[in-house]
Amino acid sequence: xxxxxxxxxxxxxxxxxxxxxxxxxxxNHEYMSWYRQDPGLGLRQIYYSMNVEVTDKGDVPExxxxxxxxxxxxxxxxxxxxxxxxxxxxxxxSFTGRNQPQHFGDGTRLSIL
Amino acid sequence: xxxxxxxxxxxxxxxxxxxxxxxxxxxxGNEYVYWYRQIHSQGPQYIIHGLKNNETNEMASLIITExxxxxxxxxxxxxxxxxxxxxCIVRREGAQKLVxxxxxxxxxxx
Numbered sequence: 001x002x003x004x005x006x007x008x009x010x011x012x013x014x015x016x017x018x019x020x021x022x023x024x025x026x027x028n029h030e031y032m033s034w035y036r037q038d039p040g041l042g043l044r045q046i047y048y049s050m051n052v053e054v055t056d057k058g059d060v061p062e063x064x065x066x067x068x069x070x071x072x073x074x075x076x077x078x079x080x081x082x083x084x085x086x087x088x089x090x091x092x093x094s095f096t097g098r099n100q101p102q103h104f105g106d107g108t109r110l111s112i113l
Numbered sequence: 114x115x116x117x118x119x120x121x122x123x124x125x126x127x128x129x130x131x132x133x134x135x136x137x138x139x140x141x142g143n144e145y146v147y148w149y150r151q152i153h154s155q156g157p158q159y160i161i162h163g164l165k166n167n168e169t170n171e172m173a174s175l176i177i178t179e180x181x182x183x184x185x186x187x188x189x190x191x192x193x194x195x196x197x198x199x200x201c202i203v204r205r206e207g208a209q210k211l212v213x214x215x216x217x218x219x220x221x222x223x
Contacts, residue, residue: 043157043213103159
């Protein structure tokens with residue numbers, strides 16, 4: 001089944017403790033992206049990647065890192081999480097051809113205390 | 114990318130057609146209209162997209178006005194499972210980024 005898989009789905013952690021949210025897709029998509037969703041602010045793009053070893057900042061990249069060493073994986077790294085990174089996170093992927101729809105994961109709910 | 118305007122909420126009776134409007138009066142010639150929906154806090158789900166012709170797939174129909182300044186997403190026979198937030202997004206051809214607004218919260222009532 002074609003899907004975007006995020007792990008973990010839920011995480012409660014403390015300020016400053018490094019964490020990684022994994023994202024994996026099995027559709028051979030070139031493009032992958034991370035969004036965060038907050039009440040009243042909607043979905044905002046954090047980082048994106050057009051292909052392996054090609055990443056770029058989205059609208060709200062501060063406090064996050066990403067890597068794209070393999071086509072299928074696009075982990076989101078919080079080196080020193082802070083409470084303002086408490087949010088619902090979504091990973092998405094798509095082909096880079098014309099007008100390709102994006103497929104989203106089921107989300108990761110992070111709480112930073 | 115052009116800005117879109119949607120009503121914040123709508124109600125529809127189960128079994129009836131749900132018609133969700135979207136205004137995109139500043140749309141450019143190479144920008145497409147996309148619709149996604151988000152059920153509760155799940156990941157957004159692609160529904161349909163179009164440029165200027167009406168489009169239909171197994172989920173919905175998309176009607177775009179001749180001047181392309183507005184569009185309507187039609188769910189022909191709404192069910193309770195169609196209760197969700199529906200996002201109308203305008204995206205330039207070839208662009209990857211999706212810019213989500215606040216969407217329309219559609220509630221299907223029994």
